[in-house]
Structures are given as C-alpha cells and as structure tokens.
Amino acid sequence: MLRNMGQTLGLTHTDIDRAKRTARSILGVTIAATLAIIIGKIALSQLDSVGLYYIGVSIKDFNLLSRFF
Amino acid sequence: MKAKHVPITVAWELTLTCNMRCMHCGSSAGDTRGHELTTPEALDLCSQLQELHTKYINLTGGEALLRKDWNVIGKEIKDRGMNVSVLSNGLALNEKIIAELRSVGVYAIAISLDGGTPQTHDCIRGVPGSFEKCLQGLEALTSEGLPTTVITTVHKGNIQELPLIRDRILGKAKAWQIQIAVPIGRFPKEFILSKEEFYAVALFIAAMKKRYSVKELAVMGAHSIGYHSQLIRNTMVSPVWKGCQAGISVLGIQSNGDIKGCLSLPDSFIEGNIRQRQVADIWNDPHAFPYSRSCSESDLKDQCASCRFGRTCKGGCTTVSASLTGAAHNDPYCLFCLENQMLTHE
Numbered sequence: 001m002l003r004n005m006g007q008t009l010g011l012t013h014t015d016i017d018r019a020k021r022t023a024r025s026i027l028g029v030t031i032a033a034t035l036a037i038i039i040g041k042i043a044l045s046q047l048d049s050v051g052l053y054y055i056g057v058s059i060k061d062f063n064l065l066s067r068f069f
Numbered sequence: 070m071k072a073k074h075v076p077i078t079v080a081w082e083l084t085l086t087c088n089m090r091c092m093h094c095g096s097s098a099g100d101t102r103g104h105e106l107t108t109p110e111a112l113d114l115c116s117q118l119q120e121l122h123t124k125y126i127n128l129t130g131g132e133a134l135l136r137k138d139w140n141v142i143g144k145e146i147k148d149r150g151m152n153v154s155v156l157s158n159g160l161a162l163n164e165k166i167i168a169e170l171r172s173v174g175v176y177a178i179a180i181s182l183d184g185g186t187p188q189t190h191d192c193i194r195g196v197p198g199s200f201e202k203c204l205q206g207l208e209a210l211t212s213e214g215l216p217t218t219v220i221t222t223v224h225k226g227n228i229q230e231l232p233l234i235r236d237r238i239l240g241k242a243k244a245w246q247i248q249i250a251v252p253i254g255r256f257p258k259e260f261i262l263s264k265e266e267f268y269a270v271a272l273f274i275a276a277m278k279k280r281y282s283v284k285e286l287a288v289m290g291a292h293s294i295g296y297h298s299q300l301i302r303n304t305m306v307s308p309v310w311k312g313c314q315a316g317i318s319v320l321g322i323q324s325n326g327d328i329k330g331c332l333s334l335p336d337s338f339i340e341g342n343i344r345q346r347q348v349a350d351i352w353n354d355p356h357a358f359p360y361s362r363s364c365s366e367s368d369l370k371d372q373c374a375s376c377r378f379g380r381t382c383k384g385g386c387t388t389v390s391a392s393l394t395g396a397a398h399n400d401p402y403c404l405f406c407l408e409n410q411m412l413t414h415e
Contacts, residue, residue, distance in 0.1 A: 001411065002300065005269040010232035011276050019275035019301050032308040 074362065076320035076352060078125045079118060080332040083111075083139055084324045087131040089158050090195035091183075092257065093222050093250035095333055098131040105324040108138045110344075112145050114322070117348045119149040123320075125176075129156040129332070131324070134166055143173040152176045156220070160199055162206035167213055179218040179246070180207055185233020193226060207241050217242050220291075223270055224250040224260040231273055239286055247274055248291040249402070251392045253335055261393075264410075267402050271295055274304040292333070293386035297378050297405035312383035313397075316340075316358025320348075330358045333388040360387055360397045370399040372406050 006016040085102035087094075106114065118126065126146050133139050134157050146153040154177040155170065170178055182203055184190030190200035210217045219242040221227070221234055231247070238245060249267060252258040262270065274295070277288040279302065295304035315321070315330025315338075322328060326343040327336075328351050340358065341351040351357060360368075364383045369376070371394075373384040384390055385400025393401055 002272060005265065006272050006276065009228070009269055009273045011273060015276040015280060016272065018279040019272055021298070021300060021302055025302050029303055029308045036308065 074317050074352070075122050076118070077123065077318040078127070078314075079123050079320045079322060080127045080129055081114075081322045082130055082324045082332060083128050083133040083142065084136040085131040086135045087158070088135060088160050088196070089132070089199065091158075091181075092193050092195070092226070092255065092260070093183075093224060095251070095254035095256065096131070097254040102131075102324045104326075106326050106343075108141060110326070111138070111142050114326075114343060114348065115142065115145045115149055115151075117343070118146075119151060121349055121352060123151055125152045125154065127154045127156060127179075132158055132161060134161045140169040140173055143175065147174050154179065156181070157206075158194065158199070159203035159206040160196065162202075162209065164209075167209055167215070170210075170215055171213060175215070177216050177218050177244075178210055179220050180210070180242075181222070182207075182219045182234055182238065183221055184227050185230035185237055189227050189230055204237065204241075207238070211241050218244040218246055220246045220248065222248055222250045224256070224262060225266070226260055228262060228266055228270065231270070235277065235286075239281075242286065244287040244289065245277075246289050246291045247294065249294065249389075251293075251333075251389050253333070253388070253392045264402065264407050267294075268404065268407050268411075271298070271304050271404055272301055275302040278302065278304070293389045293400060293402060296382060296385060296403060299405065299408055301404070310382060312364070312381055313361055313385070313387045315387055316361040320352065322348075328352075330361055331388060335388075335391060338387075338391075364398060368398050370394075370396055372401070372403075373399055376405070378405060 002016050003013060082096065084105055085096060085098050086100065087098035090099055128139060128143060133155055143153045143155070153173065153175055155175050156179045159180045180203060182190065183193045184200060187200040190203065191197050207217060207219070219238045221231070223231070235245070247270065249262055249270065250256050250260065252261055271290065271294055274288055274290045281288060289306045290304035296310035315334060319331055320328065321330065321332030321334065327339045328341050328343065328348065329338050366380055369379045369384050373379050373382070376382065384398030385403050387397045389402055390397050390400040
C-alpha cells in the first residue's frame with residue numbers, strides 16, 4: 001500500500017523503506033522529545049518565557065532536532 | 070507573575086496588497102486591506118511584542134515587500150532583539166530589496182514555489198513569467214548568502230510536481246517547507262487533496278527527510294502534516310505534536326491590527342484589534358483563544374473523541390479542522406486516523 005502511494009510521487013522502494021518508522025527511529029524521537037521537554041521544563045521554571053522557546057517550534061530548532069529522527 | 074502563554078512566534082501580515090492572485094490564497098490577497106496600520110502604529114506594535122517576550126516575527130502578506138516601510142519595521146524588530154523573517158512570492162525581488170534584506174539581518178527569507186514547471190506555477194499564481202522570476206530570485210538570494218527557504222502549498226493542481234520542484238531547488242534553498250492548501254479564502258474546494266493524496270505527501274516528506282541531510286536540503290511538513298503516524302517517520306520540525314499552538318505560543322496579526330491565534334484562521338477567530346486594546350491585553354485576556362487554551366477532551370469531536378492521543382493533540386490543526394468540518398478539534402487529515410481507516414479496509 002505504501003509503495004503504491006509512494007510511486008505516484010516518484011519514490012523508490014528504498015525511499016519508502018527508509019521513510020518507515022523503525023525501532024531506532026522511535027527511540028530517537030523518544031530521546032529527542034524527552035530532552036526537549038526536560039530542557040523546556042527546567043528553562044521554563046528558571047528563565048520564564050525563555051523556557052517556552054525550547055518547547056516552541058522554529059526553523060532555528062530544525063538543525064538540532066532533525067538529527068535525532 | 071510568570072505568563073502562562075507567550076507568543077514566541079508571530080505571523081504579521083504587513084499588508085494585504087499583492088502582485089499575484091494565487092488560487093489557494095487563504096486571505097484572498099490582492100487589494101490593500103482597509104485601514105492598514107501606519108508606520109508609527111507598526112513601530113509601536115514592535116515595542117508591544119518585545120514586552121510580550123516574542124522571539125520570532127515572520128513578516129508576510131499579501132506581499133510583504135510591497136509595503137514601502139517593510140525594512141523600517143524589520144529593522145525595528147531586529148533592534149529590539151527579536152528575530153525577523155520574510156515570506157515573499159519572489160516577484161518583487163530586485164538588487165535593492167536583496168541589499169535591504171541583508172541590511173535588516175533577516176534570519177530567513179521564504180519564497181513560494183508551487184510548481185516544477187512554468188505552466189503549473191504561473192497558472193496557480195496567476196502571473197505569467199513568475200516561475201522564472203521566482204527561480205532567479207532564489208538564485209540571487211543564495212548567491213548573496215541569505216538563508217533561503219522554499220514553501221510549497223500542495224493541492225490537486227501540483228501534487229505530481231513535488232519531485233520536479235525538489236530537483237529545481239536542490240543546491241539553491243537551505244530548507245523546503247511543504248504544506249497543504251485548505252479551503253479558505255479563494256481556494257476552490259474541489260482542489261483539496263484526497264486523504265490518500267495527503268498521506269502520499271506525508272510519505273514523500275518522510276522519505277525526503279531521510280534522503281537528504283539537513284545541510285543538503287532540510288525538508289519539513291508545516292502546520293498540519295504529520296501527527297502520530299504509526300507507520301512512517303516524523304514529518305514535522307518538532308519531534309512531538311503538542312496540539313494547535315494558536316494562542317498558546319503563536320499569534321497572528323492582520324494588516325489592520327486585528328489579532329488572531331494564527332494568521333491562517335478565518336476571521337471568525339478574531340480576538341480584538343490593537344487600535345482598541347494593547348496586544349498584551351488581548352493576549353492575556355483569560356477569555357481569549359478558548360478553542361486552544363480551554364480545550365478539554367469533551368470538546369473533541371468525531372474520530373478525535375475516542376482517540377488515545379486526543380488529550381494532547383486537541384484534534385489537530387484548528388484551521389484545517391474548521392475549514393473542512395466547520396468546527397475545531399476534528400481534523401480529518403490526521404495520519405493516525407488515516408492509517409486506522411486504511412488498515413480497517415485492508
């Protein structure tokens with residue numbers, strides 16, 4: 001089913017296999033999410049609105065977060 | 070006392086004036102909106118946003134660069150310690166504006182590219198020659214070392230050209246933001262993606278994120294693409310979806326001073342106007358943004374009511390949900406929901 005969908009947009013079988021979740025990617029997301037929440041909570045309690053910066057989403061976060069998942 | 074919510078990211082429509090007539094435009098941009106903010110009012114607004122601890126301001130439109138004082142406002146934002154980015158259709162870009170973008174110190178300039186061929190892009194944007202102009206602008210920005218993002222809004226008229234668009238922007242843009250068109254403004258409902266097409270776009274984003282490193286091309290799904298898939302990798306910037314951020318960490322400002330939780334939301338979500346009340350008064354009003362701040366599980370509708378992610382997800386993107394179903398907290402374009410439907414049918 002995924003292969004049929006992917007082929008309509010020019011994805012190869014390798015692309016589709018790599019796009020699937022794996023145990024490793026789930027673990028990566030869990031670690032990244034936990035870190036973001038912990039940093040956010042600590043910063044939120046100590047630095048007021050700066051804490052929300054870590055929880056919030058921005059293009060500047062992208063380089064960091066994207067490496068985890 | 071610490072503020073419970075802070076508008077970290079602000080999308081500010083500088084003007085509704087636009088030099089294009091895009092078929093998917095959610096704000097039906099073209100003519101100038103009545104009673105747009107004056108330069109002194111806009112500069113005062115910068116001060117008010119600084120006091121609210123805003124970190125990022127995205128100047129958009131209409132076409133933001135058509136407002137003659139856009140660089141004065143951009144500079145004021147920077148001088149007040151906030152980050153400024155600009156969203157443009159690329160048509161107005163010239164050497165002078167590129168020099169001003171550099172002078173202001175924008176942290177990102179986003180250019181809209183909606184087709185991989187001149188025919189598709191120009192047809193969607195309503196301006197012949199805009200495809201070439203857009204790509205020329207992209208190259209000029211890149212050669213000047215400005216951080217450039219391409220934004221593609223996907224619908225039935227251009228979904229097949231995603232691979233072509235990718236090939237056009239590789240090596241030119243730093244990032245590629247992919248979002249879906251929703252039936253607000255002048256977007257014709259019959260062009261909205263089917264649920265299967267929506268899922269294919271999410272799969273495409275997940276695959277491209279894996280194929281290209283962040284340095285090659287940072288691919289991201291925006292707004293409403295991607296929550297809680299059990300089959301494919303995360304398609305969003307954030308590792309987790311924490312519900313619609315309108316009125317939580319996001320604020321939208323229309324060019325006449327109207328305030329909404331998110332600029333994409335319909336006008337029925339306007340909370341007030343900065344000519345009548347200070348932004349802080351509107352933002353800190355305990356009755357403001359109820360769809361976001363006061364959402365509980367009992368507000369969830371249809372498939373979201375029984376979903377195990379409902380409490381944190383809050384029914385997905387409010388704009389998509391409201392435009393497609395007439396109510397918030399019921400976004401039918403949800404990967405988790407679609408996967409359940411597809412698996413049930415198999």
